[in-house]
Amino acid sequence: xxxxxxxxxxxxxxxxxxxxxxxxxxxxxxxxxxxxxxxxxxxxxxxxxxxxxxxxxxxxxxxxxxxxxxxxxxxxxxxxxxxxxxxxxxxxxxxxxxxxxxxxxxxxxxxxxxxxxxxxxxxxxxxxxxxxxxxxxxxxxxxxxxxxxxxxxxxxxxxxxxxxxxxxxxxxxxxxxxxxxxxxxxxxx
Numbered sequence: 001x002x003x004x005x006x007x008x009x010x011x012x013x014x015x016x017x018x019x020x021x022x023x024x025x026x027x028x029x030x031x032x033x034x035x036x037x038x039x040x041x042x043x044x045x046x047x048x049x050x051x052x053x054x055x056x057x058x059x060x061x062x063x064x065x066x067x068x069x070x071x072x073x074x075x076x077x078x079x080x081x082x083x084x085x086x087x088x089x090x091x092x093x094x095x096x097x098x099x100x101x102x103x104x105x106x107x108x109x110x111x112x113x114x115x116x117x118x119x120x121x122x123x124x125x126x127x128x129x130x131x132x133x134x135x136x137x138x139x140x141x142x143x144x145x146x147x148x149x150x151x152x153x154x155x156x157x158x159x160x161x162x163x164x165x166x167x168x169x170x171x172x173x174x175x176x177x178x179x180x181x182x183x184x185x186x187x188x189x
Contacts, residue, residue, distance in 0.1 A: 040094040042105050043152045046081040049095045052150055055128040056158075057121065058086035058093060088113075106153030118144045118160040125158075141165050 043049040050060050062071045064083040075081045086093040091113060098105070115121045122137050125148065132146040145159030179185045 036090045036092070038092040038094060039111055040096060041111075041150075041152070041154050042098045043095050043150070043154075044097070044105055045151070046084050046095050046097060047075060048151055050081075050084045050086065052130075053086045053093060053095070055125065055130050056148070056156065057115075057124055058088045061085045061087045061092070106150065107155075110147070110155040110157050112145075112157045112159060115158050115160060118146065118158060121158050122146050 041049075046063075054060060062073055062085055063075050063081045064070075064085075065072050065077065066082050067077070067079065075084075080097075083094065083096045086095065118137055122132065125132065125146075126135075130148050132148050137144050137146050141162060142165045143159045143161050145157050147155055147157045150156055176185065
């Protein structure tokens with residue numbers, strides 16, 4: 001019997017489509033974002049990364065077993081897992097080993113995750129033995145945040161937005177747009 005063996009990218013696409021599916025049955029009137037997010041990170045050791053992301057406050061959702069072509073909740077096989085998915089609210093993080101040797105691990109990109117209370121999340125992660133660099137919550141006008149690096153050097157940032165800052169920025173942008181429409185200012189540099 002010939003069985004279809006989907007390529008990893010097809011499996012990821014199917015998972016993303018399932019996560020983004022509009023299940024209210026209404027006919028689509030165009031493209032729109034759902035608020036859900038799937039970030040795929042290349043890692044050197046999926047199982048180690050699953051344990052690390054649990055310490056960051058994510059929950060393990062499932063593994064995908066490419067050898068048996070099934071989804072599994074616990075990894076009990078002797079060969080290492082190649083894909084796992086973590087979840088927290090509407091955020092999904094896929095952890096996978098690179099398909100090709102040229103695909104990079106970590107570094108170069110910061111992944112921001114907004115939390116309700118950054119100080120409480122810092123305390124959770126610090127209590128789990130994960131060290132943020134610098135070892136404090138950084139305060140900026142737009143956001144309070146801290147950064148940790150995962151085992152493959154992905155920069156993971158947890159932050160709480162300063163809503164007053166964004167409200168003021170939106171007000172200023174709205175004023176600029178209004179003045180531009182009225183011909184009071186030019187929108188070009």
